[in-house]
Amino acid sequence: MTDKLKIKNKEIAVPGEVLAEGMGFVPSKGISRENDKLVAEQVGMIGIEGKVIKLISLRGVYIPKAGDKIIAKVIDVLMTGWRLDIRGPYSAVLSMKDATSDFIQRGADLTQYFALGDYVLTKITNVTSQKLVDVTMKGPGLRKLKGGRILKVNSHKVPRVIGKDGSMVVMIKQATGCNILVGQNGWIWLDGEPKQEVIAEKAIKKIESEAHLSGLTDRIKDFLEKQTKKKITVEGGKNEKN
Amino acid sequence: MKRTDGRTPDQMRPIKAEVGVIPNADGSAMFSAGKTIAYAAVYGPREMYPRFMQNPKQGVLRCTYNMMPFSGHGDRVRPGGSRRSKEISAVTENALRPVLDLSDYPNAAVDVFIELTQTDGGTRCAGITAAAMALADAGLKMKDLVSAMSMGMLEGEMVVDINGTEDCVLGATDVPIALIPNMDKISLLQLDGEISRETLKKLLDTGKKKCLEIYKAQQNALKEKYKVD
Numbered sequence: 195m196t197d198k199l200k201i202k203n204k205e206i207a208v209p210g211e212v213l214a215e216g217m218g219f220v221p222s223k224g225i226s227r228e229n230d231k232l233v234a235e236q237v238g239m240i241g242i243e244g245k246v247i248k249l250i251s252l253r254g255v256y257i258p259k260a261g262d263k264i265i266a267k268v269i270d271v272l273m274t275g276w277r278l279d280i281r282g283p284y285s286a287v288l289s290m291k292d293a294t295s296d297f298i299q300r301g302a303d304l305t306q307y308f309a310l311g312d313y314v315l316t317k318i319t320n321v322t323s324q325k326l327v328d329v330t331m332k333g334p335g336l337r338k339l340k341g342g343r344i345l346k347v348n349s350h351k352v353p354r355v356i357g358k359d360g361s362m363v364v365m366i367k368q369a370t371g372c373n374i375l376v377g378q379n380g381w382i383w384l385d386g387e388p389k390q391e392v393i394a395e396k397a398i399k400k401i402e403s404e405a406h407l408s409g410l411t412d413r414i415k416d417f418l419e420k421q422t423k424k425k426i427t428v429e430g431g432k433n434e435k436n
Numbered sequence: 437m438k439r440t441d442g443r444t445p446d447q448m449r450p451i452k453a454e455v456g457v458i459p460n461a462d463g464s465a466m467f468s469a470g471k472t473i474a475y476a477a478v479y480g481p482r483e484m485y486p487r488f489m490q491n492p493k494q495g496v497l498r499c500t501y502n503m504m505p506f507s508g509h510g511d512r513v514r515p516g517g518s519r520r521s522k523e524i525s526a527v528t529e530n531a532l533r534p535v536l537d538l539s540d541y542p543n544a545a546v547d548v549f550i551e552l553t554q555t556d557g558g559t560r561c562a563g564i565t566a567a568a569m570a571l572a573d574a575g576l577k578m579k580d581l582v583s584a585m586s587m588g589m590l591e592g593e594m595v596v597d598i599n600g601t602e603d604c605v606l607g608a609t610d611v612p613i614a615l616i617p618n619m620d621k622i623s624l625l626q627l628d629g630e631i632s633r634e635t636l637k638k639l640l641d642t643g644k645k646k647c648l649e650i651y652k653a654q655q656n657a658l659k660e661k662y663k664v665d
Contacts (some may be wrong), residue, residue, distance in 0.1 A: 208658040209535070209572050210580030210618045226579075233618070235537070235577045237658055252662055254575025255462060255481060257540070275646050283481040283544040285496075324492060350575075360650050 342385030463574025
């Protein structure tokens with residue numbers, strides 16, 4: 195039987211849509227094979243690379259993955275640690291030994307380390323099959339976030355906010371002088387001059403809404419130059435591909 | 437036969453589908469057939485409470501069907517749940533569950549809220565159709581969409597997409613069906629009235645064909661939302 199492709203690159207697929215017929219095509223994430231047909235499993239943008247068809251998800255909640263650096267919020271203090279909201283269907287547990295190397299007396303008040311409502315930059319160490327999530331504060335740059343503000347973006351758009359090798363976020367940092375930390379879960383921490391923070395926030399929202407369009411780096415650069423009235427020199431972000 | 441709204445027996449009411457109508461929800465959609473308008477909002481997957489309802493093997497789908505107080509034909513619909521709304525919530529859940537894959541979300545829940553702002557017959561079908569789009573919009577894994585439509589028998593003749601007057605005043609036999617088009621399976625089939633076995637079979641055949649038209653509208657609405665210019 196001859197292979198037949200029924201969709202073009204970068205087109206939107208909806209669940210149940212037949213993308214290709216024939217055994218010559220290979221399904222990747224988000225696509226399943228039903229007999230000789232490849233069927234989309236969720237809404238997303240199609241990427242065709244040779245014989246491999248993949249589906250880039252555009253929507254949905256954040257699903258925790260080991261190794262992700264995320265921004266989380268302390269929502270509860272437990273007997274031996276803290277419960278964190280990681281902006282998904284599940285919460286994470288930060289145990290005392292992963293939080294600090296200090297000696298903590300039995301029965302000590304844990305809120306002196308992390309209080310309710312604190313935001314932290316943390317890293318996921320393990321996710322079990324039942325989605326119990328462990329996080330750690332031990333690692334370069336992992337810390338409690340003091341001051342600043344938190345922005346929320348769709349977690350599927352985070353790679354675009356960061357850009358290739360971090361080019362996008364570096365550009366916003368340079369232009370606005372803000373400190374920016376981007377969590378894989380779509381929470382972004384911003385700290386800087388109030389006026390510059392507003393510009394950075396606008397730029398990030400612009401990236402989120404135009405994430406699927408090409409030539410994004412140039413547009414964001416123009417936007418930042420116009421807003422800050424400064425010339426921006428971009429390093430490494432010029433050959434960014436969509 | 438001329439119908440109350442001037443349609444021919446096999447003519448559907450004008451349909452409209454839109455995705456992403458409620459920004460705060462994780463997924464949302466609107467579907468209208470004639471004067472019946474259904475909005476569906478999906479929240480989740482999210483932590484499930486009460487905890488005893490959690491399922492450690494897979495996520496749980498919860499549907500809530502609600503007619504708004506001002507939605508009917510003059511009489512105010514009493515707000516809050518009723519026997520009827522509870523039943524329709526349950527059949528909606530059963531109609532949507534076969535296409536959903538929630539195995540990635542143990543102990544979590546996906547909540548679907550269906551609100552009818554205006555009703556003129558075929559509300560459960562409009563609700564299911566809207567909910568299927570909203571679930572897809574929420575980025576959930578699905579085998580297919582679900583398209584639903586209400587078939588009927590009026591004065592011995594087969595009619596498609598029956599409206600409120602035909603159902604409640606003229607006493608048509610009402611057969612709501614929901615179709616999973618790719619699998620060619622029916623996930624909702626109810627019957628209110630009398631019908632012979634042969635007629636029911638014919639009714640289902642026609643119903644399936646009409647559901648495919650709705651399926652097209654659902655697909656187009658989803659693609660429209662994410663279209664890249």
